[in-house]
Amino acid sequence: MNRPIRTLSVGCLILFVALMLNLTYVQFFKANWYNDRADNRRVTEEAYSRQRGDILVGKKAIVTSEPSDDTFKWQRTYPGGKKYAPLTGFLSYSYGQTGIERSQNDVLSGKDDRLFTNRLIDLVTNSEPSGGNVELTIDAKVQNAAYDGLTALGDDVQASAVALDPKTGRILAMASTPSYNPNKLATHDFGAAKKSYDQLAGDDNEPLLNRSVQTALPPGSTFKLVTAAAAMEELDKDPDSKVYGGAVLDLPQSDKNLPNESGGSCGGDQITLTRALEVSCNTAFGQLGIDLNKEQMNEQAKKFGFGQKYLTDLPNQATSTLTDDLDKLDAAPFRAYSAIGQYNVKATPLQMAMVSAGIANGGTVMKPYLVNRVTSSSLDVIDQGNPTEIEDQPAVSNKTAEGLTEMMVSTVENGTAAPAAIPGVSVAGKTGTAQSSEERAPYAWFTSFAPAENPSIAVAVMVQKSGTARSDIAGGRLGGPIAKAMMEAAIS
Known part of the structure; x- marks a missing residue:
């Protein structure tokens, strides 16, 4: 064989080996990556050709598939509508999957390895293949209270409300406004779907955003709970x-100072830590921030979940x-301002x-x-939610938690969190109003739990934007009634 032919042969061999390696890499190592892409049309077409599993709240399907008389066999429909859209997401031929539709796609489509037996039975019996079902942890009554409370604030509102079971971590409610109708994106009329998507994507209020987990903003005075926890753990403080x-805190290393929101003192030059939380005293918590070092503050925030990704059931979580x-x-x-949930x-x-x-x-x-639970189409349970702790050690000691609870109860009974009070029930709460800029209104926050002696629900409400006059924006005024309604729904 002459040299040119030998060189050409070696070159072809190298190209052939490279092609085989690339095919192996794409079809074996990268297969799951391509299948999991939200914009993979092949996966979407496959999803449209088989009965996709339901997404349920309790026994009620908030997402299901119905027979279609067009090119595709099945139409994805969303009976839960706007109320659940930030959770369920949508399945769209042109725009892929979001929310639970995306994170649980393997189960819903029937491709999950845990459904292998069901696929085998379908094959043997010549039955139409179908996906598994996903049951959420949501409590419908609490979700209704959250969504109704947020929508009652008005049309041009950006807000969110979340509720948890403190003992397990189960998400009892997660509402976000403005929301959207996922049916308009799942339609087989692709022209109409594009028109709806373009309108939603171009909306300044960002209705496609799940603000409960995809928006991270200054939490204002609700963060004083973290500062109080650090002070009790590291500085031996108690209620x-x-x-x-005092009215003003002189900040070292700076020609500026930190005033209280009211402009006056919080009840004297020296007050109790309980009083400081009741009236949300900036100067008190700013001084505690100065007394703590950066490692102490950071470690306390981390123990509560800051800086971590902890929600695997929804994609695109923003990090606190x-x-x-x-x-x-x-x-x-900077520590002083961080201690009050700013900077x-x-x-x-x-x-x-x-x-x-x-x-x-x-x-x-x-x-x-x-x-909460994953089942096959025949309702056999194949997986179940498992409560786990976020850290190997508690965020605070039991003694500190009891002291914080005592102070939060007093804040509802005697302080700024009074709008969340429930007759006959001991409620623990904290307000927050976070300044952003002169050009936009502050963010209103509220967080609470009840019953204080044996909690079954913990809540957070955030109002990012509303039509409320700047002087009337306060966490208790805007978020308190919503939190109250959610807690009442859980304990009624």
Whole structure:
């Protein structure tokens, strides 16, 4: 064989080997990655050709598939509509899957390995293959209270409400407004689906966003619960400890100071930690932030879930953070502002519900989860939610949790969280109003749990934008009544 032919042969061999390696890589190592892509049309077409499983709340299907008389065999429909859309997401031929439709796609489509026996039986009996069902942890009554409360705030509102079972981490409610009608995106009229999607994607209020887990904003004074926890754990404070309560806190290393929202003192130069939480005293918690070091603050926030990804049942979770750079908290002024939930502190509503839930659960924070049970089409249980702790050690001691609960109850009975009071029920709560900029209104926050002596629900409400006058925006005023309704729904 002459040299040119030999060179050409070697080159062809190299190309052939490269082709085989690439095919092996794509079809074996990357197969799941391609199958899991939301925009994989082949996967979507396959989903349209078989009966996809239901998504349920209790025994009621909030997402199901119905026979279709067009090109495709099945039409995905969403009886849960706008109320559940941020959770369920949608299945669209053009835009793929989101929400539970995406995270549980293998189960719903029937491709999950745990459904192998069912697929085999379908094959042997020549039955139409169908997907498994996904039952959510949602309590319909609490979800209704959350959604109704948010929509009652008005049309041009950006807000969210979340509820957890403190003992298990089960998500009892997760509502976000504005929402959208997923049926308009799942339609087989692709022109209409595109028109609806373009309208939603171009809406400044971002209705496709699940604000409960995909929006992280300064939590304002609700973060004072984390600061109080750190002070009780690291500085040996208790509900009766004296803290600074003056009108203005002089910030070291700075020519600025930190005032209280009211402009006056919080009841004297020295007040109890309980009083500081009742009136949401900026100067008291700012001083505690200065007294704590950056590692103590960061470790306490981390134990409650900050800086972590903990919700696997929904994609695209935003991370709650104490700061984008821990070294910045070397400066006392930045620690002071961080201690009151401002500066670089950002949290999702789910994260602030977890703070309350951890306190309610004696200091142990449970990992939140949304999928309660997975069943085959014949209703055989193939998987079930398993309560697990988010950290190897509690966020705070039982003693600290009891002290925080005592102070939060007093904040409802004697302080800013009064709008969440329920007659005959001991409620623990904390308000927050986070300043953002002069150009936009503050964010209103509220977090609570009940009954305080044996909690069955922990709640967080966040109002990012509303038509409320700037001077009337307050966490208790906007979020308190919604939280109250959600807690009443859970304990009634």
